Amino acid sequence: MSRAVLSLGSNLGDRLGYLRLAVDGLRDVLVAVSGVYETAPWGVEDQPDFLNAVCVVDDPARDHWAWLRKGQELERQAERVREQRWGPRTLDVDVVTVDGVRSDDPELLLPHPGTGDRATVLIPWLEIDPEAEVPGRGRAADLLAALPEPDRAGVRLREDLIL
Ligand SMILES: Nc1ncnc2c1ncn2[C@@H]1O[C@H](COP(=O)(O)OP(=O)(O)OP(=O)(O)O)[C@@H](O)[C@H]1O
Numbered sequence: 001m002s003r004a005v006l007s008l009g010s011n012l013g014d015r016l017g018y019l020r021l022a023v024d025g026l027r028d029v030l031v032a033v034s035g036v037y038e039t040a041p042w043g044v045e046d047q048p049d050f051l052n053a054v055c056v057v058d059d060p061a062r063d064h065w066a067w068l069r070k071g072q073e074l075e076r077q078a079e080r081v082r083e084q085r086w087g088p089r090t091l092d093v094d095v096v097t098v099d100g101v102r103s104d105d106p107e108l109l110l111p112h113p114g115t116g117d118r119a120t121v122l123i124p125w126l127e128i129d130p131e132a133e134v135p136g137r138g139r140a141a142d143l144l145a146a147l148p149e150p151d152r153a154g155v156r157l158r159e160d161l162i163l
């Protein structure tokens with residue numbers, strides 16, 4: 001079994017359309033998908049708000065590298081152009097965790113190093129898995145509780161948007 005947690009983000013063009021493209025491309029392996037969250041940008045703050053979501057996928061035939069490739073394939077389908085680090089993008093697919101795998105290969109860091117610090121990942125993930133754990137860092141709920149309140153307040157569920 002290889003169960004992965006993927007985070008999805010978009011802040012350019014048809015944001016919901018790009019998230020749907022990703023979820024539709026994962027439909028055959030999809031275990032759960034969160035709601036859609038409108039989120040204030042972190043990293044580079046002078047850019048449009050993001051839509052973020054998290055999904056859990058499962059495929060015994062895929063290892064962690066295959067999940068990275070799948071995410072990159074979806075980004076290509078969204079015609080993502082790589083420009084500025086942390087800058088605007090049509091679609092970002094990050095591999096958050098794959099089972100308990102730990103990797104310090106810069107091409108695939110696992111768990112994704114930003115996970116514990118990003119309310120934009122932790123809030124949607126906890127919605128679909130309240131017991132979520134970040135390998136080596138502890139419970140996602142505890143990591144979220146440790147973040148500054150403004151980080152949590154910047155993540156708002158868009159009940160009108162469905163994936
Ligand atoms: N867990 C991971 N998930 C996705 N990409 C990863 C992961 N670990 C390392 N990478 C590498 O990161 C690069 C992609 O970086 P990208 O441009 O998406 O970064 P970013 O989204 O701007 O920043 P961040 O990774 O902090 O969210 C790829 O070359 C990929 O190999």
Ligand SMILES: Nc1nc2c(c(=O)[nH]1)N=C(CO)CN2
Pocket residue numbers: 008009010039040041042043044049050052085086087092120
């Ligand atoms: N709110 C929010 N901000 C971001 C995001 C993101 O997904 N959501 N992704 C970034 C680059 O990975 C940079 N900043």
